[in-house]
Amino acid sequence: MSTYALRMLGGGTTELSKKDVIQFAANLRGELFTPDSPDYDQLRTVWNGMVNRKPALIIRCAGVADIMHAVAFARRHRLLVSVRGGGHNIAGSAVCDGGLMIDLSHMRSVRIDPLRKTARVEPGCTLADFDHEAQAFGLATPVGINSTTGIAGLTLGGGFGWLSRKYGLTVDNLLSADIVTADSQLVTVSKDSHADLFWAIRGGGGNFGVITSFEYELHPVGPEVLSGLIVHPFQDAKKVMQFYRQFTASLPDEAVVWAVLRKAPPLPFLPQEWHGKEVVVLAVFYEGDASVGKAVLDPLRAFGNPIADVVGPHPYAGWQQAFDPLLTAGARNYWKSHNFSELSDEALDVLIDYASQLPSPHTEIFVAQVGGQVSRVGKQETPYPHRDANYILNVHARWEDPSEDDLCTAWARAFFRDSTPFAMGGVYVNFLTQEETDRIQAAYGPNLDRLVEIKGRYDAGNLFRSNQNIKPGTFA
Numbered sequence: 471m472s473t474y475a476l477r478m479l480g481g482g483t484t485e486l487s488k489k490d491v492i493q494f495a496a497n498l499r500g501e502l503f504t505p506d507s508p509d510y511d512q513l514r515t516v517w518n519g520m521v522n523r524k525p526a527l528i529i530r531c532a533g534v535a536d537i538m539h540a541v542a543f544a545r546r547h548r549l550l551v552s553v554r555g556g557g558h559n560i561a562g563s564a565v566c567d568g569g570l571m572i573d574l575s576h577m578r579s580v581r582i583d584p585l586r587k588t589a590r591v592e593p594g595c596t597l598a599d600f601d602h603e604a605q606a607f608g609l610a611t612p613v614g615i616n617s618t619t620g621i622a623g624l625t626l627g628g629g630f631g632w633l634s635r636k637y638g639l640t641v642d643n644l645l646s647a648d649i650v651t652a653d654s655q656l657v658t659v660s661k662d663s664h665a666d667l668f669w670a671i672r673g674g675g676g677n678f679g680v681i682t683s684f685e686y687e688l689h690p691v692g693p694e695v696l697s698g699l700i701v702h703p704f705q706d707a708k709k710v711m712q713f714y715r716q717f718t719a720s721l722p723d724e725a726v727v728w729a730v731l732r733k734a735p736p737l738p739f740l741p742q743e744w745h746g747k748e749v750v751v752l753a754v755f756y757e758g759d760a761s762v763g764k765a766v767l768d769p770l771r772a773f774g775n776p777i778a779d780v781v782g783p784h785p786y787a788g789w790q791q792a793f794d795p796l797l798t799a800g801a802r803n804y805w806k807s808h809n810f811s812e813l814s815d816e817a818l819d820v821l822i823d824y825a826s827q828l829p830s831p832h833t834e835i836f837v838a839q840v841g842g843q844v845s846r847v848g849k850q851e852t853p854y855p856h857r858d859a860n861y862i863l864n865v866h867a868r869w870e871d872p873s874e875d876d877l878c879t880a881w882a883r884a885f886f887r888d889s890t891p892f893a894m895g896g897v898y899v900n901f902l903t904q905e906e907t908d909r910i911q912a913a914y915g916p917n918l919d920r921l922v923e924i925k926g927r928y929d930a931g932n933l934f935r936s937n938q939n940i941k942p943g944t945f946a
């Protein structure tokens with residue numbers, strides 16, 4: 471092959487000579503991969519098995535210089551670009567068809583400063599990488615609930631998890647970041663430096679450049695936290711969810727409970743006769759004095775007739791991985807999500823009705839409790855505007871066999887449609903699928919205009935468009 475065909479930004483392709491590409495690769499400390507490279511298929515594979523895109527070139531960056539080279543090269547040739555952190559995004563936006571993929575997955579260093587209680591984190595880190603290093607010093611910051619998720623994409627959309635009611639979103643704990651902008655320059659952003667860009671990346675996704683390093687504030691957490699699961703039979707779903715609503719309404723910030731409706735997986739603590747049957751799972755977490763936490767959680771544990779209760783002290787880093795076995799990479803996944811301020815009886819009826827017709831054994835309906843510190847930050851202090859949502863619903867269809875694609879996506883869409891009248895209208899940008907480009911306004915609400923304006927200043931040519939795209943100039 472004497473040329474490589476690459477997809478261009480505005481559509482169409484350009485032919486790059488082999489010499490050009492070899493010259494470019496010679497300037498990298500990392501590696502360049504083409505469709506002929508032995509590891510190519512592995513490198514283009516992301517968490518969601520529905521995504522099957524084929525970049526023409528993949529650059530596995532070793533450091534900031536590689537990222538600057540890659541961005542300059544893409545811009546010079548007007549190439550379609552995507553940026554891969556942990557590869558977890560449901561929309562698969564880390565991978566582009568026919569373009570250049572900037573792969574950061576080998577940039578995984580974490581440096582903890584235990585005195586200042588801060589962390590410097592490279593963008594290829596998973597949540598597990600980060601927790602491993604921070605917990606060595608008894609520290610943590612709020613991140614998500616599946617430890618194989620990339621910290622970069624999670625942070626750039628907002629980021630919430632077990633610690634968020636106490637310490638806010640991940641972006642509320644971001645102190646600064648280094649970013650390679652579309653003109654291939656490195657800038658450090660913080661509240662005192664490029665404050666507009668710092669604002670934009672705290673929820674505005676990968677629209678503004680490639681983040682090469684994140685600096686987070688840390689908090690003393692663990693090493694053990696009171697946490698675990700309470701599993702109820704599905705026949706009690708309505709009563710359990712009504713009690714869940716009442717109980718979560720007055721919880722202190724240290725406590726959080728998520729509800730999951732699904733078919734019971736074969737967990738060792740569940741009697742075998744329940745495996746594969748619909749259940750309601752309450753996942754509980756308390757960060758603080760364990761005896762106080764026990765008293766806070768006791769009424770929930772005393773309610774109804776649970777099949778199992780495995781709440782107790784667990785290592786924080788272990789609890790952060792508790793859901794990993796149910797969320798492994800490679801399965802086919804389709805999500806629909808929206809936010810709720812309250813869970814009315816009518817909303818619960820819809821939820822329970824759809825949970826009684828789950829299309830596959832792995833499909834879940836997740837109700838994540840937020841509020842607390844998340845709600846004390848102003849709607850416009852960061853691009854993430856959903857500060858008044860108390861619950862985030864994620865309709866998570868998940869299956870193995872491509873022949874079930876229509877069945878599973880239709881179920882998720884119908885559930886989303888029927889629960890919409892009870893929802894707030896907003897959506898967390900990191901839960902959007904690739905087809906939901908029309909929900910950008912719902913993701914950013916009153917912050918979209920400002921994001922568009924900043925995008926226009928830093929990336930007027932929309933080089934960074936393989937994401938939930940904020941188009942420069944559309945609203946300006």
Ligand SMILES: Cc1cc2nc3c(=O)[nH]c(=O)nc-3n(C[C@H](O)[C@H](O)[C@H](O)COP(=O)(O)OP(=O)(O)OC[C@H]3O[C@@H](n4cnc5c(N)ncnc54)[C@H](O)[C@@H]3O)c2cc1C
Pocket residue numbers: 516517552553554555556557558559560562563564565574593613614615616619620621622623624625626627628629630631675676677679680681682797900901936937938
């Ligand atoms: C199983 C599962 C559980 C989840 N749980 C939670 C949860 O509890 N809480 C939560 O908040 N979210 C959760 N998420 C959503 C998660 O935050 C997003 O999927 C996020 O995009 C993942 O980040 P990543 O780096 O792995 O993504 P990638 O797929 O690698 O990247 C997604 C996009 O982020 C951008 N990006 C990534 N890295 C960079 C960078 N360095 N610079 C610029 N742009 C970049 C790019 O636009 C890219 O297209 C979950 C996702 C999954 C699949």
